[in-house]
Amino acid sequence: MDFPGGKVPFTEDLAWLGPGFTPRPTIPCYRALDSQGAPLPGTSLPHDIDQALATRMYETMISLQAVDTIFYEAQRQGRFSFYMTSTGEESTAVASAAALNPDDVVFTQYREQGVLMWRGYTPLDMANQCYGNALDSGKGRQMPVHYGSKALNFHTISSPLATQLPQAVGAAYALKLEGKAAVAACYFGEGAASEGDFHAALNFSATLSAPVVFICRNNGWAISTPASEQYRGDGIAGRGPSYGVPSLRVDGGDAVAVYNAVAEARRVALERRGPVLLEAMSYRSGHHSTSDDSSRYRAAEEMAAWRARDPVARFERWMAVRGWWDEARGVGARKAARREAIAALAAAAKQPRPPLSEMFSDVYDEPPPHLVAQRAEVEAFVRAHPETLPAGMPLE
Amino acid sequence: MAAILRAPGLGAVWGTVRGLATAVRQAEPATAGLDAKQMNLCSAVNDALHIAMDENPKTLVFGEDVSFGGVFRCTVGLAEKHGKHRVFNTPLCEQGIVGFGIGAAAQGYSPIVEIQFADYIFPAFDQITNEAAKYRFRSGGEFDVGGLTIRTPYGAVGHGGHYHSQSPEAFFTHIPGIKVVMPSGPRETKGLLLSAIRDPNPVVVFEAKMLYRTAVEDVPTGDYSIPLGRARIARAGSDVTLVGWGQQVLVLEQAAKELAASDGIEAEVIDLRTLLPWDADAVAASVEKTGRLVVSHEAPLTSGFGAEIVAAISDRCFYSLEAPPLRIAGYDTPFPLVCEPLYLPGVQRVVDGVRRLLRA
Numbered sequence: 197m198d199f200p201g202g203k204v205p206f207t208e209d210l211a212w213l214g215p216g217f218t219p220r221p222t223i224p225c226y227r228a229l230d231s232q233g234a235p236l237p238g239t240s241l242p243h244d245i246d247q248a249l250a251t252r253m254y255e256t257m258i259s260l261q262a263v264d265t266i267f268y269e270a271q272r273q274g275r276f277s278f279y280m281t282s283t284g285e286e287s288t289a290v291a292s293a294a295a296l297n298p299d300d301v302v303f304t305q306y307r308e309q310g311v312l313m314w315r316g317y318t319p320l321d322m323a324n325q326c327y328g329n330a331l332d333s334g335k336g337r338q339m340p341v342h343y344g345s346k347a348l349n350f351h352t353i354s355s356p357l358a359t360q361l362p363q364a365v366g367a368a369y370a371l372k373l374e375g376k377a378a379v380a381a382c383y384f385g386e387g388a389a390s391e392g393d394f395h396a397a398l399n400f401s402a403t404l405s406a407p408v409v410f411i412c413r414n415n416g417w418a419i420s421t422p423a424s425e426q427y428r429g430d431g432i433a434g435r436g437p438s439y440g441v442p443s444l445r446v447d448g449g450d451a452v453a454v455y456n457a458v459a460e461a462r463r464v465a466l467e468r469r470g471p472v473l474l475e476a477m478s479y480r481s482g483h484h485s486t487s488d489d490s491s492r493y494r495a496a497e498e499m500a501a502w503r504a505r506d507p508v509a510r511f512e513r514w515m516a517v518r519g520w521w522d523e524a525r526g527v528g529a530r531k532a533a534r535r536e537a538i539a540a541l542a543a544a545a546k547q548p549r550p551p552l553s554e555m556f557s558d559v560y561d562e563p564p565p566h567l568v569a570q571r572a573e574v575e576a577f578v579r580a581h582p583e584t585l586p587a588g589m590p591l592e
Numbered sequence: 593m594a595a596i597l598r599a600p601g602l603g604a605v606w607g608t609v610r611g612l613a614t615a616v617r618q619a620e621p622a623t624a625g626l627d628a629k630q631m632n633l634c635s636a637v638n639d640a641l642h643i644a645m646d647e648n649p650k651t652l653v654f655g656e657d658v659s660f661g662g663v664f665r666c667t668v669g670l671a672e673k674h675g676k677h678r679v680f681n682t683p684l685c686e687q688g689i690v691g692f693g694i695g696a697a698a699q700g701y702s703p704i705v706e707i708q709f710a711d712y713i714f715p716a717f718d719q720i721t722n723e724a725a726k727y728r729f730r731s732g733g734e735f736d737v738g739g740l741t742i743r744t745p746y747g748a749v750g751h752g753g754h755y756h757s758q759s760p761e762a763f764f765t766h767i768p769g770i771k772v773v774m775p776s777g778p779r780e781t782k783g784l785l786l787s788a789i790r791d792p793n794p795v796v797v798f799e800a801k802m803l804y805r806t807a808v809e810d811v812p813t814g815d816y817s818i819p820l821g822r823a824r825i826a827r828a829g830s831d832v833t834l835v836g837w838g839q840q841v842l843v844l845e846q847a848a849k850e851l852a853a854s855d856g857i858e859a860e861v862i863d864l865r866t867l868l869p870w871d872a873d874a875v876a877a878s879v880e881k882t883g884r885l886v887v888s889h890e891a892p893l894t895s896g897f898g899a900e901i902v903a904a905i906s907d908r909c910f911y912s913l914e915a916p917p918l919r920i921a922g923y924d925t926p927f928p929l930v931c932e933p934l935y936l937p938g939v940q941r942v943v944d945g946v947r948r949l950l951r952a
């Protein structure tokens with residue numbers, strides 16, 4: 197029958213669909229490696245990972261782990277105010293980034309620094325941002341980990357959750373109108389997926405046929421709130437088909453599976469000129485951030501069990517099976533990555549702060565008269581009270 | 593000092609007449625003689641929530657990460673004591689939190705909802721401004737959501753950057769139908785929060801998050817409340833009136849001390865406590881006495897709540913004013929990280945401003 201709201205068949209059965217009545221089957225989780233990293237026979241792998249690619253993915257994940265460990269420690273020592281690790285989700289970020297094209301436009305939440313690193317953002321770039329120094333492209337205006345890079349097609353991170361989702365859909369639509377063979381890739385947590393913006397984004401992406409690849413990082417926790425209190429039904433992937441968005445669940449700790457899922461998602465999004473939703477299942481192995489102590493709300497055994505499923509170790513074993521990696525190389529690469537992270541912090545710490553003159557720039561393209569006046573006021577104030585100028589901040 | 597600076601004239605006469613009406617007001621809470629203990633602002637909130645939950649079985653407490661105690665630990669122990677059906681986590685959705693609170697309140701419950709940071713209240717703005725605030729009016733008084741209280745931490749902390757620092761109160765003072773409260777310390781917070789919870793109108797309470805741990809003082813352990821809509825004279829003075837709210841009151845008190853010590857200027861500091869409805873009588877009475885007004889807030893200058901106070905006081909006290917009222921506020925930029933010390937209206941800026949005003 198053609199209702200204005202949809203073409204639907206009739207039935208004589210008064211039958212409910214859904215939990216407690218006719219539950220829909222749980223979407224299974226696509227994977228290529230077992231929990232130890234052994235390849236699973238019969239996995240469909242439409243996108244090959246050759247040795248060079250695998251090596252780069254592995255090295256990026258190692259670098260990410262080194263940066264996370266060392267920057268986390270630096271924060272604990274009071275070198276900067278805040279940090280967030282992506283421990284447990286390294287493969288989700290790095291393997292997905294590897295499957296994207298550099299022209300693809302990326303929107304993230306905050307725990308996806310691996311994507312940026314894959315694109316060429318260095319530990320030094322990260323350190324400069326965390327220190328908010330003169331070399332931070334964000335000019336020291338945002339908290340640590342709020343990276344961004346126009347050159348790397350990576351929109352600057354903003355703390356308010358889920359706002360990037362509808363934005364990614366709009367960006368994808370613009371890419372489509374321009375006829376570009378690129379998608380918008382949009383990352384977010386399962387907690388953020390409870391925001392209204394998630395629902396707006398999925399609906400818009402389907403109705404406006406936007407080539408966007410949504411990548412949900414379902415790491416089981418939104419600060420202290422477990423996924424079991426975040427949603428009912430079949431997770432985040434389960435929502436996609438209801439919005440008209442093809443959806444897939446993938447083992448986020450399995451770099452081979454994530455790579456294939458995202459490469460395929462990208463292909464589908466471009467071919468169909470429409471959205472795709474992925475839900476990468478993993479575990480937030482670290483605390484939410486340096487402001488959090490997760491032992492307050494989750495069991496030590498749970499954390500230990502998941503740490504044992506380290507995604508990087510899984511990938512390393514897969515590479516070793518192929519003869520592409522050995523222990524000694526791994527040790528060397530880890531050492532080098534640590535050295536680079538430590539050197540980055542040391543170098544960033546030496547930089548001055550951005551100049552005071554940047555205090556009023558970029559609010560608009562050009563400062564309007566009231567900001568010109570306020571800037572003069574601050575400059576006069578600093579001249580009268582030089583001690584109020586933050587340490588290490590030049591005037592110009 | 594005051595005598596030198598204030599030329600008696602028509603303004604002073606008006607000041608006396610208008611000042612009389614408010615002269616007898618009692619601004620301090622009637623907490624003298626109550627048992628008290630040292631509490632920080634976070635414990636004061638927690639204490640108020642326990643009292644509210646004990647007294648009214650229809651009181652609910654919910655929001656993001658509330659059940660384990662909240663990211664600021666304000667709701668610790670509530671779920672254990674009052675039950676998980678009354679104290680619970682919600683999915684991560686501010687519009688959902690406030691909308692759900694409105695529904696429960698309309699059914700006669702008293703939901704106290706937490707928005708994790710004031711910076712994240714905006715997804716709920718529609719529910720607050722179009723729904724909570726108009727529920728009573730649009731139904732001809734048949735329905736109301738007076739049981740609803742929205743608690744949210746606001747303000748600068750030294751390292752919060754754009755999204756963990758903002759003071760968005762002015763957006764909310766532009767909403768007829770809600771009340772807006774911004775307490776300045778632990779004792780104030782407990783008494784004002786209890787009034788907000790019991791007030792038969794929806795109330796937004798902005799809690800000074802920098803003070804959650806750092807401000808410690810004697811707080812009565814029992815039940816007491818501080819009336820909404822009544823300002824407090826935090827420091828008496830005769831030369832200039834400094835008006836602030838929330839954590840800015842501490843800056844004003846500090847500035848007043850410095851002005852007294854270095855210049856012999858006696859500033860009167862008014863803690864506004866409630867912004868909507870605000871205590872214009874108290875501010876006017878003070879300005880009629882001092883002849884000079886400074887309003888200070890962390891939020892950006894333009895369209896900040898200082899503008900409202902200056903407009904109203906200029907109107908009421910025009911003939912008592914000896915200098916143009918002055919606003920010392922955050923600048924009209926997004927809240928910055930590394931420039932935070934210069935962005936904020938700190939003690940030095942207030943001191944400079946008052947000196948300028950008194951020279952005028």
Ligand SMILES: Cc1ncc(C[n+]2csc(CCOP(=O)(O)OP(=O)(O)O)c2C)c(N)n1
Nearest residue numbers: 307355356357385386387388417418419712
């Ligand atoms: C609109 C909004 N509300 C609340 C917050 C505070 N907050 C920051 S992160 C977070 C949890 C997010 O969890 P999730 O999306 O699952 O991502 P994860 O941290 O697990 O990677 C919350 C509640 C915020 N940043 N923005």
